[in-house]
Amino acid sequence: MLSFALSRLARAALTITFVVTFAFVVLRLSGDPALLIMSVDAPPEAIAAFRKSWGLDQPIWEQYLLYAAKALTGDFGNSMRDGRPALQLVLERVPMTLAITLPAFLIKLGLGIPAGIFAALHRNSLLDRLTMTVSVAGFTVPSFVLALVLVLVFSVQLGWLPSSGSDSWTSAILPVFTLGISGAAILARFTRSAMLEVLGQPYIRTASAKGVPWQRVIVDHALPNAAIPTITIVGFMVGSLIAGAVVVESVFAWPGVGRLLVSAVANRDLAVVQAILLAIALSMVAANLAVDLAYGWLDPRLRRGRTQQ
Amino acid sequence: MTKPLLEARNLSRHFTVRQKGGPGLEGLIGRKATLRAVDGITLTVMPGRTLGLVGESGCGKSTTGRLLLGLMAPTTGEVRFDGEALAKPDTAAWRKQRQQMQMVYQDPLGALDRRLTVGQQIAEPLDIHHPGMTAAERQARVAEQMAAVGLQTHHAERYPHELSGGQRQRVVLARALILQPQLLVCDEPISALDVSIQAQVVNLLLDLQEQRGLAYVFISHDLKVVRQISHEVAVMYLGRIVEYGEAESLFRDPQHPYTQALLAAIPTVARHGAAKPTPIQGDPPDPANPPSGCAFRTRCPQATALCAGTAPLLRNLADGRQVACHFVDAGADRAAA
Amino acid sequence: MTDIATPLPIARPDRAAAVKRFLKTWPPGVLLALFWIATMLVLAIGADHLAPYSFTAFDLKARLQPPIGMGGAFNHALGTDELGRDVLSRLVMSIRMSILIAFFGTLIAACMGTTLGILAAHMRGKVESVILVLIDFQASMPFMIIALSVLAFFGNSLTLFVVLMGFHSWERYARISRGLTLAANEQGYASAVRQLGAGSGRIYGRHVLPNIASTLIVSMTLTFPEIILLESGLSFLGLGVQPPLTSLGNMVGYGREYITRAPWIMLAPSAVIVLTTLSISMLGDWLRDRLDPTLR
Numbered sequence: 001m002l003s004f005a006l007s008r009l010a011r012a013a014l015t016i017t018f019v020v021t022f023a024f025v026v027l028r029l030s031g032d033p034a035l036l037i038m039s040v041d042a043p044p045e046a047i048a049a050f051r052k053s054w055g056l057d058q059p060i061w062e063q064y065l066l067y068a069a070k071a072l073t074g075d076f077g078n079s080m081r082d083g084r085p086a087l088q089l090v091l092e093r094v095p096m097t098l099a100i101t102l103p104a105f106l107i108k109l110g111l112g113i114p115a116g117i118f119a120a121l122h123r124n125s126l127l128d129r130l131t132m133t134v135s136v137a138g139f140t141v142p143s144f145v146l147a148l149v150l151v152l153v154f155s156v157q158l159g160w161l162p163s164s165g166s167d168s169w170t171s172a173i174l175p176v177f178t179l180g181i182s183g184a185a186i187l188a189r190f191t192r193s194a195m196l197e198v199l200g201q202p203y204i205r206t207a208s209a210k211g212v213p214w215q216r217v218i219v220d221h222a223l224p225n226a227a228i229p230t231i232t233i234v235g236f237m238v239g240s241l242i243a244g245a246v247v248v249e250s251v252f253a254w255p256g257v258g259r260l261l262v263s264a265v266a267n268r269d270l271a272v273v274q275a276i277l278l279a280i281a282l283s284m285v286a287a288n289l290a291v292d293l294a295y296g297w298l299d300p301r302l303r304r305g306r307t308q309q
Numbered sequence: 310m311t312k313p314l315l316e317a318r319n320l321s322r323h324f325t326v327r328q329k330g331g332p333g334l335e336g337l338i339g340r341k342a343t344l345r346a347v348d349g350i351t352l353t354v355m356p357g358r359t360l361g362l363v364g365e366s367g368c369g370k371s372t373t374g375r376l377l378l379g380l381m382a383p384t385t386g387e388v389r390f391d392g393e394a395l396a397k398p399d400t401a402a403w404r405k406q407r408q409q410m411q412m413v414y415q416d417p418l419g420a421l422d423r424r425l426t427v428g429q430q431i432a433e434p435l436d437i438h439h440p441g442m443t444a445a446e447r448q449a450r451v452a453e454q455m456a457a458v459g460l461q462t463h464h465a466e467r468y469p470h471e472l473s474g475g476q477r478q479r480v481v482l483a484r485a486l487i488l489q490p491q492l493l494v495c496d497e498p499i500s501a502l503d504v505s506i507q508a509q510v511v512n513l514l515l516d517l518q519e520q521r522g523l524a525y526v527f528i529s530h531d532l533k534v535v536r537q538i539s540h541e542v543a544v545m546y547l548g549r550i551v552e553y554g555e556a557e558s559l560f561r562d563p564q565h566p567y568t569q570a571l572l573a574a575i576p577t578v579a580r581h582g583a584a585k586p587t588p589i590q591g592d593p594p595d596p597a598n599p600p601s602g603c604a605f606r607t608r609c610p611q612a613t614a615l616c617a618g619t620a621p622l623l624r625n626l627a628d629g630r631q632v633a634c635h636f637v638d639a640g641a642d643r644a645a646a
Numbered sequence: 647m648t649d650i651a652t653p654l655p656i657a658r659p660d661r662a663a664a665v666k667r668f669l670k671t672w673p674p675g676v677l678l679a680l681f682w683i684a685t686m687l688v689l690a691i692g693a694d695h696l697a698p699y700s701f702t703a704f705d706l707k708a709r710l711q712p713p714i715g716m717g718g719a720f721n722h723a724l725g726t727d728e729l730g731r732d733v734l735s736r737l738v739m740s741i742r743m744s745i746l747i748a749f750f751g752t753l754i755a756a757c758m759g760t761t762l763g764i765l766a767a768h769m770r771g772k773v774e775s776v777i778l779v780l781i782d783f784q785a786s787m788p789f790m791i792i793a794l795s796v797l798a799f800f801g802n803s804l805t806l807f808v809v810l811m812g813f814h815s816w817e818r819y820a821r822i823s824r825g826l827t828l829a830a831n832e833q834g835y836a837s838a839v840r841q842l843g844a845g846s847g848r849i850y851g852r853h854v855l856p857n858i859a860s861t862l863i864v865s866m867t868l869t870f871p872e873i874i875l876l877e878s879g880l881s882f883l884g885l886g887v888q889p890p891l892t893s894l895g896n897m898v899g900y901g902r903e904y905i906t907r908a909p910w911i912m913l914a915p916s917a918v919i920v921l922t923t924l925s926i927s928m929l930g931d932w933l934r935d936r937l938d939p940t941l942r
Binding site: 380399404405408412419420421433434438484 | 839856
């Protein structure tokens with residue numbers, strides 16, 4: 001198990017390194033970093049100072065190491081529009097994003113997984129077909145369409161909920177539901193197919209042939225085995241807690257990280273973009289690592305490790 | 310004395326593997342170990358004769374088969390075909406040599422492309438090596454080969470999954486033989502077939518050998534079939550040859566304890582009062598971590614301290630037999646390794 | 647009293663059975679999906695001729711006119727937007743744009759991914775390790791974020807955008823083709839043909855690719871709608887297709903401002919997005935079931 005954990009950690013570190021390298025390469029390819037990160041009408045002394053501190057006159061290897069060092073300590077330069085350090089801006093927005101993604105995540109789990117399990121257990125029943133139709137809608141309807149339709153119904157026609165902004169807690173309802181419903185639909189479909197695959201396995205038939213009551217077969221045998229692939233998707237959703245709300249935040253003018261990213265891209269405020277890219281990479285990698293370790297713990301085949309090649 | 314068709318001298322193939330488990334940091338990352346799949350094999354195949362290669366799973370016989378054809382490069386040693394060294398795999402010279410030597414596989418369905426008709430696949434070696442052939446000539450050759458292996462012409466339009474196991478293996482044979490090679494290496498060619506079909510295919514192989522003077526290397530773990538088809542037999546254990554000799558006499562009078570145990574393990578109708586055979590004890594050892602000295606000593610009923618200390622070499626016995634055991638005819642000469 | 651012998655109904659068992667069989671191989675849902683896709687393709691190809699107006703032509707006297715069902719006239723069947731531009735014409739042009747982008751994006755992703763996957767399986771060793779790391783990296787980040795970053799750094803031109811879309815889910819193709827090629831090489835038909843003396847070109851061109859093609863095509867039916875959704879999302883945010891060009895996401899983005907007064911501006915493109923992605927997904931599911939039921 002320890003060797004498994006170590007190898008996964010190594011992989012996580014490798015991915016982070018890759019993201020940092022990716023950002024570095026893309027930044028260098030797109031032009032002079034000094035002019036890109038500082039705005040065009042910054043005073044020449046400021047530009048020169050930036051050049052110096054980022055080592056832009058040094059050989060490329062040293063630039064890379066300097067960049068990596070800065071990235072890992074959270075120094076990405078200042079936001080072009082705001083003037084404040086980019087990372088600070090991003091971190092300020094994280095709580096706002098989590099305020100809608102966390103409840104949405106709970107909805108996804110609480111609605112999606114039971115729906116999927118239920119649909120699998122009552123395969124081809126009316127409820128199963130209904131669940132599957134709704135869930136298909138979940139991933140073919142893009143989030144912005146769903147958001148706008150919800151706004152149309154609940155804000156414009158019925159006038160119950162505000163359509164944008166973050167003034168009161170009611171403003172969060174529509175964004176949370178938009179995120180939650182589409183995620184729940186995807187999760188329901190996935191859980192259903194994972195359960196169906198497990199239920200078709202011979203060992204399930206053996207368990208029930210042994211006389212084990214059906215409930216226990218599900219709980220002791222089917223669910224734990226179906227959990228393994230489901231965890232991957234859940235892990236991805238956890239990793240996307242910060243990243244997943246880009247479009248929804250923009251539709252509802254919710255001041256979170258996603259909205260910041262969109263405006264940073266539109267303004268080419270590269271310091272902020274880099275900071276967000278790395279923050280998201282870190283959260284994805286951490287979530288993946290947690291998923292991998294959960295796998296290793298849950299799946300005894302991985303726990304014992306491989307002794308023969 | 311006829312020249313040998315295929316000669317392998319001191320052939321070895323080692324793989325580096327990582328073994329997990331064990332103390333300290335090394336145990337975590339995995340110690341590098343060498344897996345000696347094939348360890349110093351010397352073989353000869355005469356034209357028109359069959360060499361049987363037997364042993365348990367994992368003894369290295371499939372790897373040996375691949376090395377003999379040059380499908381992989383050996384770690385040490387060399388293989389000579391008709392006096393010439395084999396070319397390196399995947400070079401143009403190597404591809405040309407394929408016309409002389411071919412392989413027949415255990416799983417005929419896996420060896421065939423499911424999207425092409427059988428006729429197209431039998432013709433494929435012609436497309437590869439004789440692109441200038443006309444379509445008529447090609448068809449004639451294909452029909453000829455199909456007849457030789459016992460297939461009918463209408464089978465040519467079928468797809469592999471539409472044929473039976475035995476027919477598929479015949480297709481693979483036809484494809485292997487269409488270029489008139491001199492050597493066929495058959496790696497468990499009948500293990501996947503029903504017993505009644507097995508007999509048919511074996512008879513086909515024998516007929517083809519007689520008609521065309523083909524040499525075979527017949528790799529199998531099924532001793533009864535090997536006895537039927539082979540002229541010479543080599544018994545392998547953990548990458549080494551432990552006994553080698555003329556087929557009939559080897560089966561009648563095995564010398565090496567392993568060969569004796571293998572033959573005794575073949576189920577026969579019980580004879581009252583017959584001595585019970587000594588069973589092979591224990592499990593096969595890990596090929597990456599073989600026992601010191603004689604590799605078979607952990608399961609041999611006659612093992613002594615000598616066996617742990619020194620590995621026995623192949624010795625020549627009076628009748629041309631070679632055995633690698635300390636207790637067999639101590640006065641024999643050492644075989645040139 | 648005459649017995650009116652009730653004639654037996656003229657049984658046409660063949661007809662009924664034939665219809666039933668037809669519907670079994672072609673379920674009605676799939677037929678509808680095919681019909682929709684065909685319509686979209688016709689619109690995309692003939693956009694220039696089928697659009698009643700030029701998609702940039704504006705008529706400020708006819709602003710915000712409702713569509714037919716809500717009190718509008720025939721000359722603007724789907725209504726007009728805030729600049730008086732005909733929604734139907736813009737819709738048709740947008741369909742072409744979005745479908746073209748999704749088509750080329752899918753093609754690029756499939757070609758690039760398959761090539762890398764086969765390369766990894768063929769060369770093994772270091773090359774394979776590098777490719778596997780790339781696959782891992784792509785799979786571990788949500789592509790929206792990667793796309794946004796690239797757009798931030800490089801700005802936005804249509805060519806760049808299409809190429810960017812081509813990077814979406816290439817790793818899926820790479821994984822599939824690598825897996826299938828490894829299996830073919832290990833013990834399968836590819837190693838058998840190599841052993842016959844075939845060169846790599848023949849092995850991959852005549853044997854491996856035709857065998858993995860059906861799996862790849864099913865993946866393409868998954869990627870295509872995903873790119874439509876991605877491109878619409880980005881265009882909606884104003885970061886994708888730039889004006890004066892129009893795409894489905896673009897239209898929804900513009901229509902957002904007028905959601906209270908003229909909801910049809912955003913509803914028409916939204917409906918097209920949903921129906922198109924739905925159709926292609928259904929087609930993909932059905933193809934997968936037909937071609938290889940063991941693929942789940």
